[in-house]
Amino acid sequence: MSLFQNIVIIAILIAGAGFLSLTEIALAGARKVKLKILAEAGDERAQEVLDLQENSADFFAAAQIGLNAVAILGGILGEGAFRPYFLNFVERFYTGPLAESISFTLSFTMVTSLFILFADLMPKRLAMIAPEKIAVSVINPIQVFIKVCKPLAWVINAIANLLFRLFKVNTTRDDNITFADISAVMDAGAQAGVLQKQEHHFIENVFELEERNVPSSMTTRENVVFFTLKESEASIRQKLAEYPYSKFVVCSENIDDVIGYIDAKDILVRILNNQSLLQLNENTIRNVLTIPDTLTLSELLDRFRSTKEKFAVVINEYALVVGVITLSDIMITVMGDWVIPIDADQQIFKRDNNSWLIEGSTPIEDLMHALEIDEMPDTDNYETLAGFMMYKLRKIPRPADAVIFGDYKFEVVDVDHFKIDQLLVTRLLETTETAEEKSE
Known part of the structure; x- marks a missing residue:
């Protein structure tokens, strides 16, 4: 050829x-x-x-x-x-x-x-x-x-x-889509500009409902506002004016003796009808949904859906009240800044590009989002930043106690009766890290 x-x-x-x-x-x-x-x-x-x-x-x-x-x-x-x-x-x-x-x-x-x-x-x-x-x-x-x-x-x-x-080789292809797969797609979408940063966090938060427990989003015990059966009318009026809540727990004498809850609008109706508030009775007190503190937010959503309730009291294994949670709390957890009022108290305050003032009660998931931390150690042992500090220090923290994790330094700023109120979180610069390595 x-x-x-x-x-x-x-x-x-x-x-x-x-x-x-x-x-x-x-x-x-x-x-x-x-x-x-x-x-x-x-x-x-x-x-x-x-x-x-x-x-x-x-x-x-x-x-x-x-x-x-x-x-x-x-x-x-x-x-x-x-x-x-x-x-x-x-x-x-x-x-x-x-x-x-x-x-x-x-x-x-x-x-x-x-x-x-x-x-x-x-x-x-x-x-x-x-x-x-x-x-x-x-x-x-x-x-x-x-x-x-x-x-x-x-x-x-x-x-x-x-x-x-x-050779016992399984040749069946696994086409199941996992959360890791979806997360990778979301990350790629965020990097490509298809998803905005806030939208990316919103989608992540939806999937985290399956992992986050109720205590990460509830109002803690010390911040719960409640009425007792012997509450005076002046005290009821003062609490209604001071706390803009729509529902209040009603207890017999203390917070662990929960009877039910009362809707603020029921009290306002009595006030508008010039009726006395001196006695809270069964006509105004409603049955309250009680849930264990081990529930995930996803499970609580199912419970709210089945019971048609939007408010629940959270108790621990010793039957003590540890907090209350509402449907709005879950929505705030999912949507973050989209639903939080502008004048609401911030748990995370950014001072500059390398430092933050953060409340000790801040859920660890919110901390990870704010600081862009992918993983925290042994998260099964704590749910808040205060819990993280106690777990790492192995003691009740005092002011100036500090923990270094990854690229950040967590320092206790204020403690009130053993409760960590506020911490200063600082991003470690390369020079600081090098000096610490040398000292070690």
Whole structure:
């Protein structure tokens, strides 16, 4: 054959190998979610791609048969076609015994390079750009190719399956989507600018409802405002005016003797009707939902939905009240700044780019969001920043006690009756870290 004919044959072989490489990567990399969207939109080829992915053994066997056959044939034809021309070229400069070897090496290198570049590297990179679009485009011709190679592919797959069983290798593909997968997609969307930072945190908070316990969002025991059965009318009026709550716990004598709760609007109705408030009775006191402090926020949402309640008292294993929580508290946990009033007390106050004043009762999840910390140590042992300090120090903290974790220094600023009120969190600069390492 002439040089032109050899070049045409090599080009055809390279094109065939390139098509198979392009198809292999496209079908393997095509995402099921996007293919399902195309299938639901009426593209039958997308459904065929999905079906092929479910039973991909025949395709991969056929693809490997084609790729290897083309590569071997291309090597044989290419080496024989180009070696004489390289030999003539080499003999212009060198006529020794190594001329044949040099011409063979040059011919082999050229053919191999052409196959690597045009039949392997470039098609695979193109397939990674838009795998779903390419997979849908090539599905019909590749199915014809699979049918042609099916007899030999069946034999190869039978041997492969036998070896897999022999070595107990599970070949079932796991397509379950985990929270880590969704989180990775959200991170990619945030980096690409598709999701704003606030929207990213909102979606993260929704998924965290399954992990966050009720105490991370409740109003703690010492901040609960309650009425007693013997509460005076003046005291009731004062609490209504001082605390803008819609619901108040009613207790017999102390907070652990909870009877129920009263809605502020019921009291206001009595005031508007000029009725006495001297006695809280069963007409105004409602049954209160009591929940254990071990519930997650997700479980509490289900409890609110089933009971039609929006307010609950939280008790611990010793039947002591540890706080109260409302549906609004959960919404604030999820939506953060979107629903928190502007004049509300801030638990995290940013002083500058490297320091924060943070309340000890701040939930550890909110702290991690504010400081952009991916992971805290042993989070099963505490729920707030104060709990983190006590866990790390192994004692009741005092002012000036400090803990260094990662790139931050947590220093106790104010303690009130063993309760950590406020901490100063400082980002450690490189110079500070270097000095501490040297001192250690």
